[in-house]
Amino acid sequence: QKEVEQDPGPLSVPEGAIVSLNCTYSNSAFQYFMWYRQYSRKGPELLMYTYSSGNKEDGRFTAQVDKSSKYISLFIRDSQPSDSATYLCAMIDSNYQLIWGAGTKLIIKP
């Protein structure tokens, strides 16, 4: 079993919809959680970085962490075609190494 599980998708939604992307994890020692966005044929780029349980908002993006359930989410409001990309979750283990999810491919249809 992988330490971090992420549905690979693809997830296809109409423009303007609210998108929910999720990851589950098994290691209760994870404390830092990140979402990276990767456009096709590009390298990943950091989108959101959270430390504790709860919500963090940045524009149309909200990152949510539920440590009790070992579950993190990324919500995208008013989704745009330019949001079409692969979204990777990542978490830091006790050795400060990044553990990556496999990524979810998101398609926003105009």
Add this chain to the structure above:
Amino acid sequence: NAGVTQTPKFQVLKTGQSMTLQCAQDMNHNSMYWYRQDPGMGLRLIYYSASEGTTDKGEVPNGYNVSRLNKREFSLRLESAAPSQTSVYFCASSDLAGGRDTQYFGPGTRLTVL
């Protein structure tokens, strides 16, 4: 300010051939990383260099070697390529080692081993 650059962008090798992937960053970062990305597998760390003069194995180091040439440059070498090494390779850099700091990625090298 180019960020992280990688060469080449594409490469096709025959089984048994060798090659070196080059990576350079101009952000004065201390730490550099090599990942491979395969469908359904996410990013897997091959090697990393926490600071100039040090290198350490990651999750999948077999079949690879690295050199931290100076603070800017970190190369990845395949001595005898195998079809299982067909992948997209990403170099990344960060100021602090590990995941405590944002990692900045290059555009990737798409390698096919026949």
